[in-house]
Amino acid sequence: MTDTAHDDEYDDNMVTVLELIYGDGFIAPGGPEEIRHLVGNTDLKGKHVLDIGCGVGGVDVMLARDHGCSIIGIDVEAPLIERGKKRVAGAGLEDSIYLRLVEPGPLPLDDVSVDVVFSKDVWIHIPDKPALLADVYRVLKPGGLLLAADWCCGPDPYSPEMERFFELEGLTYHMATLNSYEEGLKANGFVDIETFDISDRFRVLSQNQYYQITGPMKETMESLVGEKETARIKENWEQLLIVIDGGELRPGHMRARKPG
Numbered sequence: 662m663t664d665t666a667h668d669d670e671y672d673d674n675m676v677t678v679l680e681l682i683y684g685d686g687f688i689a690p691g692g693p694e695e696i697r698h699l700v701g702n703t704d705l706k707g708k709h710v711l712d713i714g715c716g717v718g719g720v721d722v723m724l725a726r727d728h729g730c731s732i733i734g735i736d737v738e739a740p741l742i743e744r745g746k747k748r749v750a751g752a753g754l755e756d757s758i759y760l761r762l763v764e765p766g767p768l769p770l771d772d773v774s775v776d777v778v779f780s781k782d783v784w785i786h787i788p789d790k791p792a793l794l795a796d797v798y799r800v801l802k803p804g805g806l807l808l809a810a811d812w813c814c815g816p817d818p819y820s821p822e823m824e825r826f827f828e829l830e831g832l833t834y835h836m837a838t839l840n841s842y843e844e845g846l847k848a849n850g851f852v853d854i855e856t857f858d859i860s861d862r863f864r865v866l867s868q869n870q871y872y873q874i875t876g877p878m879k880e881t882m883e884s885l886v887g888e889k890e891t892a893r894i895k896e897n898w899e900q901l902l903i904v905i906d907g908g909e910l911r912p913g914h915m916r917a918r919k920p921g
Contacts (some may be wrong), residue, residue, distance in 0.1 A: 667711075669738045670832050674886050676717060677743070678894060681882060682870055686719020686748055688741075689782040689810075690912070691866055693723055699781065699810050699914055705730040711800060713768070714783025718745025724779070725757040734760045735769070736880055767792075770800045779803075780809045782880040782912075788835040794845045803921020807851065813839040813913045822900065823909045824835075829897040839913040851917035863912045864905050871898045 669904075676688055684692035691698070695822050697815050705728035712721055725732055736742050742762045749758045763769050766775025797807060815837035819827075827834055843856045874882065874895055880892045904910040 663790070669740060669742055670736055671716075673740070673888060675831075676741070677885050678882065678890075680717070681878065681885065682873070684719070686717055686722060688716045689720075690863065693719075695810070695866075696720055696723055696781065698862075699808055700724075700728070703777075703806065703808065705777060709733075709774075710777040710779055711735070711768070711770065711775040713778065713780040713797075714786070715745055716741050718748040718760060720757070720779075721745070721758045722748060722752045722754060724787070725754050726752065726783045730757075730777070732758045732835045733770075733775070734758065735755065737763060737765055759919045767801050768796045770829045772799055773802045773805075775800050775802065777808065779896045780811075782810055782812055784809065785834050785836055786832070789849075789850075790835075790837050790841070790845055794842075794849050798849045798851065798919055801919040803919060805919045805921070807846075807915065807919075809836075811842070811915070813837060813842070813858075813866075813911045813912060815908045815911060816840075820904075820907065820909060822903050822907060826897075826900040826904045826910070829893065829900055834871075839911060839915075842913070842915055845861060846917045847914070850920065852920050853916070853918040855916045856913055858913040859914055860905060860911045864902070867898065867901055867905060871895075871902065874898055 664875045679688040683690060708730045710724065710730045710732045712732055712734040715721055715736050716893065718734065721734045726732055734745065739762050742760050745760045749755055749760060757786055778801055784793060837857050839858060843854055847856050879891065
């Protein structure tokens with residue numbers, strides 16, 4: 662994964678909260694439903710898939726079980742990989758899914774070695790997008806497919822509201838516009854490029870999550886991470902809604918193919 666240094670940021674409390682909100686095994690917005698949107702009608706049966714930023718493995722279990730593909734999942738955080746390996750073993754899918762801890766940097770795969778590159782809301786953490794896209798192209802087989810989602814930004818400098826959102830998130834973000842991803846894919850030789858701004862759906866999703874956090878889920882969350890952390894999460898989601906409404910946070914989906 663193209664980066665230069667990394668400190669673990671997804672601690673146990675954060676993973677606990679994200680799984681509570683998004684679903685067991687999922688630490689990215691939308692949980693399994695958003696994975697279905699991203700995959701769509703793509704036929705993954707028998708394909709060899711690279712999952713960049715596999716997290717705790719819920720996505721990989723879902724893809725292998727529902728689509729009949731084999732997966733190598735990579736992540737830079739050891740605690741996430743360990744959780745993921747336990748999940749894969751519990752699902753009885755060790756023959757289909759291999760999770761690997763990697764160092765930040767070029768993808769540790771051979772050229773033209775995978776049929777599909779998949780990634781869900783992970784590239785936001787990677788600063789060098791051109792190097793990342795070139796590396797994705799390198800590892801794909803001719804005719805291979807990219808399916809990716811990311812948190813994208815608008816074209817303007819960040820507002821104080823956006824800076825406050827970053828502060829509350831507590832994660833290192835390197836955001837790009839959806840248009841810059843499209844241009845980067847073109848520059849690297851990808852074809853059949855499609856990009857989708859999913860801000861409207863994400864807004865509704867986030868509003869529903871805020872209702873859960875402040876209502877039905879509040880007591881459970883407080884028992885898991887305490888009242889102070891629950892209050893911070895509430896403010897985090899309030900700020901999330903502000904930057905979505907302001908057009909500064911614009912989640913997007915991307916599909917593209919390597920010629921061949």
